[in-house]
Amino acid sequence: MTVCILGAGAFGTALAVALSDRHDVRLWGRDGAALREMAQSRKSPRLPDVTLVENITVTCDAKMALQGADFILSAIPLQATHAALSELVPLFAGQPLIGCSKGVDLTTGLGGYSVLRSVYVAGPSGLLTGPSFAADIAGGLPTALTLAAAAQEDAGAWQAALSTETLRLYTSSDPIGAELGGALKNVIAIACGATIGAGLGQSARAALITRGQAEIMRYAVKLGAQPETLAGLSGFGDLCLTCTSQKSRNYQFGLALGRGQAFDKAVTVEGRATALALLPIMERLDIDMPITKAVAGLCSGAITVSQALAALMARPLRKEL
Numbered sequence: 001m002t003v004c005i006l007g008a009g010a011f012g013t014a015l016a017v018a019l020s021d022r023h024d025v026r027l028w029g030r031d032g033a034a035l036r037e038m039a040q041s042r043k044s045p046r047l048p049d050v051t052l053v054e055n056i057t058v059t060c061d062a063k064m065a066l067q068g069a070d071f072i073l074s075a076i077p078l079q080a081t082h083a084a085l086s087e088l089v090p091l092f093a094g095q096p097l098i099g100c101s102k103g104v105d106l107t108t109g110l111g112g113y114s115v116l117r118s119v120y121v122a123g124p125s126g127l128l129t130g131p132s133f134a135a136d137i138a139g140g141l142p143t144a145l146t147l148a149a150a151a152q153e154d155a156g157a158w159q160a161a162l163s164t165e166t167l168r169l170y171t172s173s174d175p176i177g178a179e180l181g182g183a184l185k186n187v188i189a190i191a192c193g194a195t196i197g198a199g200l201g202q203s204a205r206a207a208l209i210t211r212g213q214a215e216i217m218r219y220a221v222k223l224g225a226q227p228e229t230l231a232g233l234s235g236f237g238d239l240c241l242t243c244t245s246q247k248s249r250n251y252q253f254g255l256a257l258g259r260g261q262a263f264d265k266a267v268t269v270e271g272r273a274t275a276l277a278l279l280p281i282m283e284r285l286d287i288d289m290p291i292t293k294a295v296a297g298l299c300s301g302a303i304t305v306s307q308a309l310a311a312l313m314a315r316p317l318r319k320e321l
């Protein structure tokens with residue numbers, strides 16, 4: 001089969017490497033000069049340890065990349081996905097479109113799957129998400145992810161086509177739960193990074209992960225997610241990984257906030273925009289999300305880490321669940 005991957009960053013490239021074991025892959029990006037360099041050197045600046053094998057075609061020609069593709073995967077950062085896909089969808093030919101981005105759109109309030117649905121209205125779409133660093137996938141380390149689609153038979157067929165010896169896919173028929181677990185864990189990872197960066201300790205981080213999971217559940221279930229999805233790879237699994245690993249860019253961004261250090265604005269940190277996107281929605285729907293609110297305050301510069309901590313610790317005492 002032929003798989004077209006949209007977005008030639010770390011994750012799109014990692015998926016290209018993994019899927020090239022079984023399929024011909026076309027890796028599409030927008031920056032012609034950078035893509036030509038990648039095509040020639042067979043190296044990605046974002047994954048320097050990996051070599052792009054021959055059956056990965058690197059291109060900025062969307063028509064060529066999409067022509068005859070059996071699957072389309074999108075690894076474009078979430079805030080750019082709606083605009084980018086709106087231009088590309090007229091070139092699609094009814095193939096399944098599977099989102100791989102994690103976040104909530106600032107303009108529409110939609111998550112990774114829902115953004116796809118809003119742009120690719122007539123076509124089949126799904127979401128691939130879960131605990132996975134690009135470097136791990138590209139390096140052939142064992143990884144397990146959730147492949148979610150509204151129809152279980154779609155998820156099953158796509159699982160069979162896209163699993164590899166090292167990439168183990170589980171199906172889910174709850175794409176809303178999958179998109180929200182993957183998006184909201186990045187916000188909690190920022191809080192965890194800030195906590196460790198500010199020297200508040202690992203006990204505080206464990207509390208944040210647990211109370212973070214409670215507010216992710218509150219939000220996602222209100223928006224129609226199944227609670228079990230939030231306990232799976234796309235929820236709890238990814239929350240664990242991102243909140244505890246220094247490889248996570250969301251966690252690294254939080255660390256910098258906690259230490260009062262600057263952070264490179266060019267690095268993709270999905271949790272920052274996601275926290276800001278969630279603010280008006282949680283207020284409108286009256287969902288209690290104190291950690292997310294604190295992270296939004298930190299990201300906009302409205303509060304400091306000590307103010308965030310003071311606000312969280314001063315909340316009324318309550319029953320745990």
Ligand SMILES: NC(=O)C1=CN([C@@H]2O[C@H](COP(=O)(O)OP(=O)(O)OC[C@H]3O[C@@H](n4cnc5c(N)ncnc54)[C@H](OP(=O)(O)O)[C@@H]3O)[C@@H](O)[C@H]2O)C=CC1
Pocket residue numbers: 007008009010011012029030031046075076077078080081084100101102103132133134135267268270
């Ligand atoms: N890295 C990881 O470990 C994982 C990432 N993800 C998710 O994958 C998504 C992408 O992240 P990742 O690849 O790591 O990010 P990177 O920062 O490594 O790369 C982002 C890529 O997206 C491209 N891009 C940005 N805007 C557009 C656009 N409008 N049209 C086309 N391409 C665009 C960038 O192109 P340019 O260079 O030209 O700016 C760049 O190639 C995120 O939602 C992330 O949460 C999910 C799991 C793991």
Ligand SMILES: O=C(CO)COP(=O)(O)O
Pocket residue numbers: 102130131132133186189238241242247248249250251268269270
């Ligand atoms: O989503 C990820 C791991 O599952 C990658 O996390 P970061 O975007 O924080 O690096």
